[in-house]
Every structure is written in structure tokens, then in C-alpha cells.
């Protein structure tokens with residue numbers, strides 16, 4: 001392993017918790033692997049890269065991350081292929097997006113090579129935590145936080161870049177009923193919607209809770225200006241199949257450029273489907289549902305890969321969509337992506353990195 005550039009200090013624990021994992025009862029995001037990667041930003045540079053036992057973080061109660069939320073994160077996955085090698089799905093894309101987020105949040109960049117090196121080193125130490133079981137994977141959570149113990153508002157001078165990981169089981173998501181939201185907004189033009197900034201998620205909790213009280217698991221966000229155009233579904237990108245064509249809102253500064261959505265679109269085109277990445281209005285979606293021309297609707301994101309939408313509510317009316325079992329494209333692409341991410345399918349697009 002090359003640790004020349006980061007000079008990672010590796011302190012392995014003698015107290016592995018791997019044998020205590022109850023694989024049949026794994027809940028998403030509640031079981032943590034033995035080790036974590038932590039690096040400090042101080043005096044204008046990254047330093048003290050270390051891999052050590054997953055532990056609590058000690059900091060001043062005045063730390064600027066706490067009230068002001070200068071933070072952002074990534075979410076990605078690794079799995080083991082049939083020969084036991086660890087495969088990471090599109091890590092460079094996550095590293096690039098990490099740097100889009102850090103720039104928008106006024107936080108220091110992490111060169112792609114450095115990001116990948118940290119990931120590789122951590123996965124190498126926690127090799128045993130990367131599941132080989134069908135349907136299981138290792139969820140990876142890289143993030144950065146502002147660390148100055150200072151009450152004033154300005155970009156922090158010090159930061160921590162942290163990566164920890166969680167083994168996760170098959171993220172089976174029930175088909176969800178969603179509501180098209182035309183009052184609250186997730187993101188605004190000129191805002192932080194394209195970044196995985198902490199505040200975006202904090203701000204969506206209240207509208208999401210309101211929607212849940214009305215019986216909808218998730219909201220379909222619309223543009224903040226006119227509330228006429230579809231943006232995302234919950235914390236996932238959204239795709240529709242209308243008249244046999246795949247239609248999905250194009251990425252913008254209010255629509256996060258999801259790597260799952262990108263992959264689904266690339267695969268669809270490769271399979272010969274017609275794909276349109278463009279603005280799509282509520283009116284177009286409702287008309288297609290009324291006329292039975294919308295055959296599939298789903299969210300796309302790393303955690304679930306594909307989250308089927310069973311019904312869409314708009315302006316007082318709930319439209320049921322065709323049963324999930326018969327959905328040709330989304331079922332096929334979910335299966336293919338599962339095989340791809342676990343190294344069972346050929347790496348046709350060059351998306352896998354072996355550790």
C-alpha cells in the first residue's frame with residue numbers, strides 16, 4: 001500500500017467487533033466497522049492522517065460546526081466480488097463531488113488521489129468488514145466538519161476530514177407513496193442544493209414530516225421559484241418512464257448530480273432506451289399518469305440504488321402507478337447495478353476500483 005503522500009499513521013485495534021456482528025439483523029447505518037480515517041486541516045494544509053479505532057469525537061462545545069453547520073458529506077459503497085477482492089463503485093466520481101461540495105461550503109479541497117488513498121487504506125485495514133454475502137455491502141461515509149472553537153461567523157481555519165464505514169444488508173425499500181410538494185423547497189437557485197451540505201438535509205426534515213403526517217413517505221420537490229417543475233424525490237434523484245422513454249430532471253444547482261442517476265442513464269442509453277434529461281413539469285407528469293402513459297417512477301441513490309414509487313399525489317389527487325413487478329426497466333437496471341457493484345457483471349464502463 002502506498003502511504004507516501006498522506007503518510008497515514010495506522011493504529012489497529014486489538015478489540016475487533018467483527019465477530020459480534022449479527023448479519024441477519026443489520027440495520028442500515030447502526031453498525032460501525034472497527035476503524036476510521038481522520039485527518040486535520042491546520043495552518044493551510046492537511047496533516048495528521050490517521051487510521052485508528054472507531055471512537056467518539058472530542059471537541060469544544062464552541063466548535064463552529066455545531067451552530068452554523070459548515071459541513072458536507074458523501075455516501076458510497078464497496079463490496080467483495082466472487083474472488084474476495086474489494087470493489088468500490090465509481091470512487092473518483094464521489095471524490096469529484098466531494099470537491100464540488102467543499103468549494104461551495106468554503107472548505108478546503110481534498111485532491112482526488114488523496115481521497116482515494118485514504119479510502120483504500122481504510123478498506124485495506126477493515127477488509128474483513130466488507131461483506132461478500134449477496135445483497136450486502138459496506139456503506140462508506142466520508143465527511144468534513146469545521147473545527148474552530150469560535151463563536152463568530154466566518155469560514156473556519158481548521159477542519160476534520162473523516163471516513164467511517166458501516167456494513168449494510170439488502171436495503172429493501174417498500175414501494176413508496178410520494179407527494180408533489182408545492183409549498184416548501186429543498187433547494188433554491190444560487191443555493192447549496194447541488195452540494196451534499198448538512199443544512200440541506202436539516203431543512204428538509206420539517207416538510208418531510210408534514211408529508212408523512214398526510215401519509216406520504218417522501219416528497220417530490222419542485223422548483224422554488226414557481227413550484228411547477230419536478231426536481232428530486234426525497235434525498236434521491238427521480239426518473240420516470242413515460243411512453244417508453246426515460247425522463248429525468250437534468251442536474252442543476254438545485255438538483256444534486258447523483259452518481260446512481262448518472263449510471264442508470266448511461267446504462268439505459270447503452271441498452272438502446274431513449275433518455276431525456278430535461279425540465280419536466282408537474283402538468284406533464286399528471287397528464288401522463290391520467291392517461292396511463294407513465295409506466296414506471298422511481299428514485300435513484302446510493303443507499304437503495306432504486307426506490308420504487310407506487311403512487312404520486314398532486315394537488316389533492318393520488319394517482320396509482322402500475323404494479324412494481326411488471327416494471328421492466330427499473331427492475332432490470334436494479335438487478336444489473338447490484339451485479340455490477342458486487343463485481344458479478346463485467347465492468348463494461350470501467351466503474352469499479354479494486355482495493
Ligand SMILES: *Cc1c(COP(=O)(O)O)cnc(C)c1O
Nearest residue numbers: 235236237256258259260301302
Ligand atoms: C446523495 C443524494 C442523491 C443521490 O446521489 P448518489 O450519488 O446517487 O448517491 C440525490 N439527491 C440528493 C439530494 C442527495 O443528497
